[in-house]
Each structure stands twice: as structure tokens, then as C-alpha cells.
Amino acid sequence: MKLLNPLRTRRTALALALATTSVLTTALATPAIAASADAASSARAADTRLEQQIEGLLRHNKGxxxxxxxxxRLEPGVEMTVASTRAAADGANDCRTGYACVWQHRDASGYRLDFYYYGSYTLSNYTMPDGTSWQDQVSSYYNAQTDGAWIxxxxxxxxxxxxxxxxxxxxxxxxxxxxxxxxxxxYA
Structure with a gap:
């Protein structure tokens, strides 16, 4: 009968336990790492689209x-917000107090124009990032002005x-x- 070395047996058992834990930890962590990489890639793509839209606005709207x-800001009192994640999620609630906001699409979605000062604004004077005029593009609005002001x-x-x-x-x-x-x- 062969006697087992207790110290060697414990080392072997410990090595086996560590190897199993390492394999299990790697297997469990891999989906989380992949999901994190996908999220980071999506965020970079969204940032790139946002920057392209801003560049288009600056290129197509002189000054x-x-x-x-x-x-x-397209001119004093007129600002345009591109279709960012925040704006899309907040909808009409994203229209700041004191402004009247119009959106390109229904349900306060798409690009948004914000107007602050009383006056008349010809929509063909403003363009979207791709150069499309705002004329005949308004589908929804919210009037967040105060003191009885109208849009x-x-x-x-x-x-x-x-x-x-x-x-x-x-x-x-x-x-x-x-x-x-x-x-x-x-106007008021």
C-alpha cells in the first residue's frame, strides 16, 4: 500500500481549486466584458453621430x-437641438421655461427649434444638419413661455x-x- 504525502495532496487540491475558480471567473466575466465593450462602442457611435449633426448645423447656418x-444658436433667441438621446427621452419636458419649442416629428421628437424673443420667424431661414429647410417640417410644439405669451x-x-x-x-x-x-x- 502506497502512502500519500498529505502536504502534496493539499497542494494538488489547492491548485485544482484555484484552476477551477479561475476558469469559472473567466467564464462569468466574459459576457460582462463583452457587454461593456458593446456599450462603449455604441456610445462612441452616438457621439460621432452627434458631432456630425452639430457640424452640419454649423456648416448650413451662417453665423x-x-x-x-x-x-x-442659429441667431439670438433661436437655438436648435439635434436628436440626442437626452432630448429624445425628455420630449416636451426638455423645452426650457421661457421658450416656445417646435419639433420636426410628432410627440416632441426629432430635431427641435427653440424660440425665445417675441417676433416673427421665417422657417426657411433655418436649416437642419443635412441642409433641409425647416419650412413645412413642424409636427409638434410646446409653449413654455410665461406671462400669457403665445406661439x-x-x-x-x-x-x-x-x-x-x-x-x-x-x-x-x-x-x-x-x-x-x-x-x-x-407674442404677448
Whole structure:
């Protein structure tokens, strides 16, 4: 009968346990590492798209300046926000107090124009990142202005007729005259 060396047996058992733990840890960690790499790759792609949209806005809107991660001032009192993750998630709640906001698509989605000062704004003066004019592109709006201020969307077809609008606090997820606005007016 062969006697086992107790010290050698313990070392072998310990080595086997460590090897098993290492294999198990690697197997468990690999999906987490892969998921983390996929998330990082998606985030980089989103950042690249965002930067391309901002560059397009700056290129197509003479005198425009970047004022935020996803926002460009087209002229004093008029800013455009690109379709970022934050803006898409917040929808109408992302329209800042004191502004009237219009969106390219229904349900406060897509690109957004923010207007601050009272006045009349011809939408063909503003372009999206791909060079498309804002004329006939408005699908939803939210009026976050205060003190009884109104937003009104108008159309040239019948002598600049009123096609949508309302006082502060008013939101329309889909305006009845979808993609027909030529002018936005703000007044008290």
C-alpha cells in the first residue's frame, strides 16, 4: 500500500481549486466584458453621430455657434437641438421655461427649434444638419413661455393663415396642419 504525502495532496487540491475558480471567473466575466465593450462602442457611435449633426448645423447656418453638447444658436433667441438621446427621452419636458419649442416629428421628437424673443420667424431661414429647410417640417410644439405669451404657426398658402398655436403651457403632440408651417410667431 502506497502512502500519500498529505502536504502534496493539499497542494494538488489547492491548485485544482484555484484552476477551477479561475476558469469559472473567466467564464462569468466574459459576457460582462463583452457587454461593456458593446456599450462603449455604441456610445462612441452616438457621439460621432452627434458631432456630425452639430457640424452640419454649423456648416448650413451662417453665423451659428455651438452653445451646448447638442445645441447650436442659429441667431439670438433661436437655438436648435439635434436628436440626442437626452432630448429624445425628455420630449416636451426638455423645452426650457421661457421658450416656445417646435419639433420636426410628432410627440416632441426629432430635431427641435427653440424660440425665445417675441417676433416673427421665417422657417426657411433655418436649416437642419443635412441642409433641409425647416419650412413645412413642424409636427409638434410646446409653449413654455410665461406671462400669457403665445406661439402661432402660420402658412403662406392663404395669406399667412394661422394653422396651429396656443398660450403658455400648451402642447400639441401632432399639429393638425402637420408639416405646413412657414412662419412661427411669438407674442404677448
Amino acid at each position: 451659428a455657434e455651438r452653445v451646448g453638447k447638442d445645441r447650436v 402661432v404657426g402660420k402658412n403662406w398658402d392663404n395669406g399667412l393663415e394661422w394653422i396651429f398655436g396656443g398660450p403658455g403651457g400648451r402642447y400639441e403632440a401632432l399639429v393638425s396642419a402637420n408639416d405646413q408651417a412657414d412662419v412661427i410667431e411669438l
